Amino acid sequence: xxxVATLKINGQxxxxxxxxxxxxxxxxxxxxxxxxxxxxxxxxxxxxxxxxVEVTGISKLLxxxxxxxxxxxxxxxxxxxxxxxxxxxVEMLFAEGNHICSVCVSNGHCELQGMAVAxxxxxxxLPYLAPRRGVDASHERFTFDANRCILCxxxxxxxxxxxxxxxxxxxxxxxxxxxxxxxxxxxxxxxTCTSCGKCVQTCPTGALFIKGSAVGEMTKRNxxxxxxxxxxxxxx
Amino acid sequence: MTRKTIATVxxxxxxxxxxxxxxxxxxxxxxxxxIELVYSPLVDRKDFPESVDITLIEGSVSNQADLDKIRHIRxxxxxxxxxxxxxxxxxxxxxxxxIGAEPVLQRAYMEPDMLxxxxxxxxxxxxxxxxxxxxxxxxxxxxxxxxxxSADTIFNALSDLLNDRQPSVAGKTRFGx
Numbered sequence: 001x002x003x004v005a006t007l008k009i010n011g012q013x014x015x016x017x018x019x020x021x022x023x024x025x026x027x028x029x030x031x032x033x034x035x036x037x038x039x040x041x042x043x044x045x046x047x048x049x050x051x052x053v054e055v056t057g058i059s060k061l062l063x064x065x066x067x068x069x070x071x072x073x074x075x076x077x078x079x080x081x082x083x084x085x086x087x088x089x090v091e092m093l094f095a096e097g098n099h100i101c102s103v104c105v106s107n108g109h110c111e112l113q114g115m116a117v118a119x120x121x122x123x124x125x126l127p128y129l130a131p132r133r134g135v136d137a138s139h140e141r142f143t144f145d146a147n148r149c150i151l152c153x154x155x156x157x158x159x160x161x162x163x164x165x166x167x168x169x170x171x172x173x174x175x176x177x178x179x180x181x182x183x184x185x186x187x188x189x190x191x192t193c194t195s196c197g198k199c200v201q202t203c204p205t206g207a208l209f210i211k212g213s214a215v216g217e218m219t220k221r222n223x224x225x226x227x228x229x230x231x232x233x234x235x236x
Numbered sequence: 237m238t239r240k241t242i243a244t245v246x247x248x249x250x251x252x253x254x255x256x257x258x259x260x261x262x263x264x265x266x267x268x269x270x271i272e273l274v275y276s277p278l279v280d281r282k283d284f285p286e287s288v289d290i291t292l293i294e295g296s297v298s299n300q301a302d303l304d305k306i307r308h309i310r311x312x313x314x315x316x317x318x319x320x321x322x323x324x325x326x327x328x329x330x331x332x333x334x335i336g337a338e339p340v341l342q343r344a345y346m347e348p349d350m351l352x353x354x355x356x357x358x359x360x361x362x363x364x365x366x367x368x369x370x371x372x373x374x375x376x377x378x379x380x381x382x383x384x385x386s387a388d389t390i391f392n393a394l395s396d397l398l399n400d401r402q403p404s405v406a407g408k409t410r411f412g413x
Contacts (some may be wrong), residue, residue, distance in 0.1 A: 014407065078375050094325075098331075098334060099411075100325075100327060100328060100331060100412075101383070101410070101412025102328060102383035102412040103326055103328060103331075104412065108412070113410055113411060113412060114410075115406060116410065117406075119364070120407070121323070122380075122381055122405060122406065123324050123371055123376075123379040123381070124325065124369075125373065128325075128330070128333065128369075129334035131334065132334045132335070134392070147334075210330045
């Protein structure tokens with residue numbers, strides 16, 4: 001049994017178990033922190049850096065999704081500095097891939113697009129890299145468009161942790177990273193993929209979608225995650 | 237009250253933003269008394285005026301003529317607005333940035349079965365190797381994303397500018413809207 005820690009978030013006194021993260025305790029108390037890679041029911045990896053918070057006494061910013069609460073901690077979830085870095089993180093995601101919202105299956109339902117609105121981003125300061133990335137349409141029912149991938153690794157985690165297939169993984173490093181199926185083989189030929197579609201429903205953008213979806217038609221349904229995680233007791 | 241001079245410019249876009257501008261409908265009459273439309277695809281004037289208060293740019297900077305135009309326009313405009321995703325992000329015209337201009341020309345003019353296939357060079361400006369958002373070429377004062385931005389968004393931004401307020405479209409439109 002974990003002990004209870006008392007701490008302050010934005011000056012507000014809150015408490016949480018010591019095995020809980022800042023993000024969990026903040027949400028229990030109705031304090032919003034933006035996230036992209038985090039999703040309830042999967043493990044946390046701190047990949048997107050949107051949930052960065054300030055903790056008194058620590059000079060660097062910490063991801064709320066992977067930092068546990070501690071007794072006496074003082075956390076700030078909003079500041080000019082945090083907004084600056086959150087915007088930068090989202091702008092880098094836009095600049096690093098090929099996100100053409102107007103022609104995307106997820107237009108209007110995309111978590112990246114929504115995050116840009118939430119952070120007041122009206123243009124991208126950084127130069128667009130326009131990388132040459134591929135599309136894998138070999139699967140019978142789904143398509144992977146790497147141009148729209150933000151490397152949140154939700155697909156990797158849901159496939160491994162919930163479906164237990166571990167078809168997806170990450171290849172390469174830095175800006176050259178890409179999610180792959182099996183050993184970078186065609187998705188349609190995958191002997192491990194069960195075609196369950198959990199990766200598609202969990203993907204925050206239009207990178208994974210159901211074949212035949214037109215612009216704006218791909219809405220994701222990921223409430224199953226909470227349910228399955230609760231049944232398994234993974235969710236605290 | 238002196239009328240503000242307005243220009244609208246059509247670079248590499250589909251004219252959808254201009255259509256959305258016209259979708260302001262009857263409210264155009266409300267702002268008609270406050271503005272002088274001095275240059276636009278909608279009016280008959282060939283040269284960009286010496287000095288314009290507000291210029292709305294639709295479209296990305298995709299060829300040499302776009303580039304020359306936008307530099308000239310910036311020098312003769314007080315408030316420059318990137319109107320719509322093509323101007324703000326590059327959008328659909330910038331889809332070619334992953335492969336470059338040459339394959340696009342090849343596909344459009346050489347691959348189809350034509351009597352005399354040739355890539356046009358006379359009387360048309362050469363394509364730039366990379367399609368650019370307007371703010372990567374000249375300074376932009378206001379950004380209005382959207383494909384196209386809604387008539388309400390355009391009207392509100394214009395109203396703000398005509399009343400000397402800095403327009404804020406945050407939360408009212410988005411990339412791809």
